[in-house]
Amino acid sequence: MGTFTNEPAEMFSATTEERMPSSPLRLLLVAAGTLLGVGLSLNQVFQLRAFGITILEGQYLYLLAAAFFSLSFLVFESGALGSRARAVDWGLMVLSLALCLFFAASSERSLNEGWEYAAPRSVQFASVIFWALIIEATRRAGGITLAAIVCSVSLYPTAASHFPGPLNGFQQPLFDTMAYHLISSESVFGIPMKSFGKLVVGFVLFGAVLSRTGGGQFFNDLAFSLVGHFRGGAAKVAIFASGFMGSLAGSVISNVLSTGAASIPAMKRSGFSAKTAAATEACASTGGVLMPPIMGATAFVMASFLGMPYAEVALAAAIPSLLFYFGLFMQIDAYAAGKGLRGLPREELPRLGATLRGGWTYILVFGLLIWMMIGLRAETRAPYFATALMLFLNQLLPQSRLDFAGLCKLAWNVGAALAELTAILMGIGLIVGAFAATGLAGTLVNDLVFIAGNSKVALLLMGAVTAFVFGMGMTVTACYVFLAVVLAPALEATGLERIVVHLFILYWGMVSFITPPVALGAFSAATLARARPFEVGVESMRLGAVIYIIPFFFVLDPALVGQGSISEVFVALASALVGIWLMASGFRGYVVGFGPLGKGLWAAAGRGLLIVGGFLVAVPGLATLGLTHLDTALIGAALAAPAVFMAHARCSSMGRLRGDDLPQ
Numbered sequence: 001m002g003t004f005t006n007e008p009a010e011m012f013s014a015t016t017e018e019r020m021p022s023s024p025l026r027l028l029l030v031a032a033g034t035l036l037g038v039g040l041s042l043n044q045v046f047q048l049r050a051f052g053i054t055i056l057e058g059q060y061l062y063l064l065a066a067a068f069f070s071l072s073f074l075v076f077e078s079g080a081l082g083s084r085a086r087a088v089d090w091g092l093m094v095l096s097l098a099l100c101l102f103f104a105a106s107s108e109r110s111l112n113e114g115w116e117y118a119a120p121r122s123v124q125f126a127s128v129i130f131w132a133l134i135i136e137a138t139r140r141a142g143g144i145t146l147a148a149i150v151c152s153v154s155l156y157p158t159a160a161s162h163f164p165g166p167l168n169g170f171q172q173p174l175f176d177t178m179a180y181h182l183i184s185s186e187s188v189f190g191i192p193m194k195s196f197g198k199l200v201v202g203f204v205l206f207g208a209v210l211s212r213t214g215g216g217q218f219f220n221d222l223a224f225s226l227v228g229h230f231r232g233g234a235a236k237v238a239i240f241a242s243g244f245m246g247s248l249a250g251s252v253i254s255n256v257l258s259t260g261a262a263s264i265p266a267m268k269r270s271g272f273s274a275k276t277a278a279a280t281e282a283c284a285s286t287g288g289v290l291m292p293p294i295m296g297a298t299a300f301v302m303a304s305f306l307g308m309p310y311a312e313v314a315l316a317a318a319i320p321s322l323l324f325y326f327g328l329f330m331q332i333d334a335y336a337a338g339k340g341l342r343g344l345p346r347e348e349l350p351r352l353g354a355t356l357r358g359g360w361t362y363i364l365v366f367g368l369l370i371w372m373m374i375g376l377r378a379e380t381r382a383p384y385f386a387t388a389l390m391l392f393l394n395q396l397l398p399q400s401r402l403d404f405a406g407l408c409k410l411a412w413n414v415g416a417a418l419a420e421l422t423a424i425l426m427g428i429g430l431i432v433g434a435f436a437a438t439g440l441a442g443t444l445v446n447d448l449v450f451i452a453g454n455s456k457v458a459l460l461l462m463g464a465v466t467a468f469v470f471g472m473g474m475t476v477t478a479c480y481v482f483l484a485v486v487l488a489p490a491l492e493a494t495g496l497e498r499i500v501v502h503l504f505i506l507y508w509g510m511v512s513f514i515t516p517p518v519a520l521g522a523f524s525a526a527t528l529a530r531a532r533p534f535e536v537g538v539e540s541m542r543l544g545a546v547i548y549i550i551p552f553f554f555v556l557d558p559a560l561v562g563q564g565s566i567s568e569v570f571v572a573l574a575s576a577l578v579g580i581w582l583m584a585s586g587f588r589g590y591v592v593g594f595g596p597l598g599k600g601l602w603a604a605a606g607r608g609l610l611i612v613g614g615f616l617v618a619v620p621g622l623a624t625l626g627l628t629h630l631d632t633a634l635i636g637a638a639l640a641a642p643a644v645f646m647a648h649a650r651c652s653s654m655g656r657l658r659g660d661d662l663p664q
Contacts, residue, residue: 026074027408034415037067041201045380057197058107061189064197066100069137069426071419076140092133099130103182110183119179127178131430134188138427141420146427146478154181154430160438169438180437187433191304192425192481199300199310200421202383206369208414209387210362211245212406213394218359219244220262224344225352232336233343234270235277238263239284239328246288247295252476252513252521255285257528264529271341278529279514279539282522283328286513286544289476290506291321293370298477302502303379305484310379316499316561319569320507320550323560323576327546330584330592338590361393421477428478432485456494460504460555463487467508468515479509497558507551514540514547542587546580549615557620557629572620575633579618582640586610591644595651606643613640 043050044060055063073092103110106123110116115123131154139147157177160169172180181187210216223240227233242263246255260281267277289295292314299317303310335341356363365386372382395401402410434440451462467483483505491501513521516537526536554560559572585591586607589598597603616636621629 027412030071030074030415030419031408031411033067033071034411034418037064037418038201038205038414040064040067041197042384044197045202045384056107056111057194058111058185058189059104061193061197062100062104062107064201065189065193065422065426066097066104068415068418068422069100069134070094070097071415072137072141072423075416075419076137076423092136095129096133096137099126099133102126103130116180116184117176119176119183121175123183124175124179127182128175130182131178134423134426134430137423141423142427142478146424150427150430153434156434156440157437160440167440169440172437177437181430181433184433184436186436188426188429190429190432190436192301192429192432192477193422195301195304196421196425198380199303201418202380202387203300204417204421205414206383206387206390208410208417209390209394210365212410212413213390213402215362216241216245216259218355218362220259221350221355222352222359225350225355228349229343229346230333231343232270232272232332232341234263234266235272235280235332235336236329238267238281239325239332242281242284243288243291243325246285247291247293252282252285252289252510253524255288256281256521256524259285260525260528264525268529270344271339272335274529274531275526275535275539276335276543278525278531278536279522279543280328280332281528282514282519282525282536282540283544283547284325285525286510286521287321287324287328287547289510290317290324292318293373298480298506301477301481302484302506305488306498306502308499309377311374311377313499314373316563317503319560319562319573320503320554322573323550323553323580324544324546326577327580327584328543330581331543331588334585334588334590334592337592338588338596361390361397365390365393424478428481431478431482435485456496456555459491459494460552463491463505464508464551467505468511476506476510479512480506483509496555497561497563500555500558500561500563503561504551504555507547511547514544516541545583545587549618553618553620560620571629575620575629576618579614579616579636582610582614582617582636584614585647586614586643591647594644594647597643597647598650602646606646609639609643613637613643 040060040063042048044055070093073089073096103126110119110123119127135147135151138150155177157169157172157180158174159171160167161171163169182189184190220237220241223237224233227236227240230236238259242255242259245259246252260278264277264281267280268274272280289298295314295317299313300310303313306313368389369382369386372385373379376382466487467479484502487505488498488501491504492498513519514537516522516534519533519537519540522537522540523533526533529536553576557572558564559568560576562569564572581592586609589603589607590596591610597606613636616632616639618636619632621627621632627635
């Protein structure tokens with residue numbers, strides 16, 4: 001059977017494509033900038049030395065900014081994607097292009113003469129103008145909240161000595177601060193932009209090509225053919241499809257708006273309430289950013305911070321991501337069972353065999369990508385080879401061949417996505433530079449450890465709250481980079497594994513997307529579902545409850561991020577899965593595989609026992625209480641057992657067959 005949904009799940013927000021520029025000149029410039037930027041990236045990654053010229057890293061990043069940063073003023077108009085560009089947008093584009101080229105041309109001289117500490121007056125003035133352009137581009141691409149944070153923090157070095165206690169730092173004059181931001185390798189063109197130049201460009205290009213050539217539709221059909229016939233199948237399809245597309249896009253909001261446009265109505269038609277349908281999409285889209293193999297742009301930045309191959313970051317993130325989606329899947333299954341929802345008829349679903357035969361090209365391309373990333377450890381080159389193979393196969397096969405209009409849309413999608421990322425990454429680079437310029441990053445670590453009293457638990461709780469607060473209204477990458485500079489060193493100082501620490505702050509930075517009062521992912525889904533935003537936020541917290549505790553689990557037991565022997569990883573994973581199954585059953589009042597708990601005081605007590613018991617089964621021991629992992633697991637199983645028996649007895653007394661509780 002053919003495709004199931006009407007529209008494919010796009011990598012980027014539908015708004016990006018719907019509001020493509022009508023001006024041929026604007027589209028031509030975006031396409032030219034995209035081709036130039038991708039060409040620069042290819043030249044640098046593959047060390048082609050085009051025209052016999054070797055481009056230094058600093059020059060490369062300035063030229064990359066010239067290609068993509070300048071485009072942000074054409075792509076984004078007054079803080080949103082626009083279909084028309086005004087004179088001021090053209091003027092800002094030309095000015096930013098000129099400044100990028102100026103700094104690129106003078107980068108070798110600035111390196112030799114130490115301009116980051118003693119720049120000529122003309123360069124300082126140019127730096128001030130460039131700084132203002134970055135703030136404006138950040139506002140357009142990331143919103144007023146992010147721009148305000150970037151602006152205020154970037155000016156912090158000019159008044160650092162006036163701040164009290166832990167925030168007191170080395171103060172610098174305004175013009176020196178601006179020159180440091182734009183010339184040093186610790187600020188605008190520091191780790192965020194370096195990772196962008198090495199890794200992000202290639203993967204954004206790959207994701208856009210995959211989506212434009214029908215990959216989104218293929219994976220949507222694959223999800224329907226695999227799980228569409230199970231009870232609550234429409235929601236399980238949303239979990240599968242949104243998780244995968246979220247991994248590609250790296251943006252919770254765009255994923256909700258694109259895949260949610262099809263998944264939320266399908267869930268509502270199959271019997272899900274509006275708030276549960278919206279919450280399911282919000283949680284699935286949020287988890288996508290945490291899911292290998294790609295994990296959006298943030299994982300590449302993390303690999304740069306940690307100084308390790310991206311494949312190791314992806315492998316470490318695999319088990320926590322599995323646990324999150326398992327918890328979400330179990331809750332959806334319990335909800336569907338409790339409501340008596342059935343799966344979609346098989347005759348209405350795509351056939352698995354036909355879907356795989358029609359999508360063999362995507363399977364082949366992904367096989368190449370993963371083999372190069374994990375097998376060959378060539379993560380910088382892998383997306384380019386995969387993209388080249390995808391385009392070759394696409395143009396070879398007539399059913400999915402891109403025509404001229406399709407290529408124009410592809411160029412616009414790639415250019416818009418890279419312009420947005422460049423603007424945001426350069427903005428948060430200012431935050432990194434502010435802490436580097438004042439030396440605050442080092443002193444703040446000691447102050448945080450002192451306040452926590454060298455207690456890992458206290459520091460983790462402080463870190464979780466800090467990550468949650470800074471995650472409100474900020475993009476995933478912006479939040480992560482800020483916390484990686486400010487908070488991660490303090491957690492590492494307590495002896496925790498570095499990869500564990502960085503995954504911890506990434507997870508807690510993501511929590512704000514489904515947690516009121518901000519809950520941008522949940523509120524975006526509520527709009528599509530026509531549900532009350534706050535109710536969707538609360539339901540999202542319930543469905544995605546596992547995301548709040550998983551980070552503490554893998555901090556307590558690094559085996560959950562693959563740090564240990566095979567037997568240690570197996571035991572930790574098995575107990576976590578059992579514990580999450582029990583907790584999910586408690587949250588829904590339905591023990592998956594056994595039956596409902598019903599209503600009333602006893603049922604409420606049973607739900608409480610399941611939640612507490614499941615937590616104790618999953619938690620990797622409580623050393624402060626002198627309890628090992630085995631001790632807590634046995635206590636948890638003993639607490640949960642009465643509730644499981646209660647559900648089984650209730651199911652039997654209602655005359656239900658055991659088979660009724662199996663997937664339909």
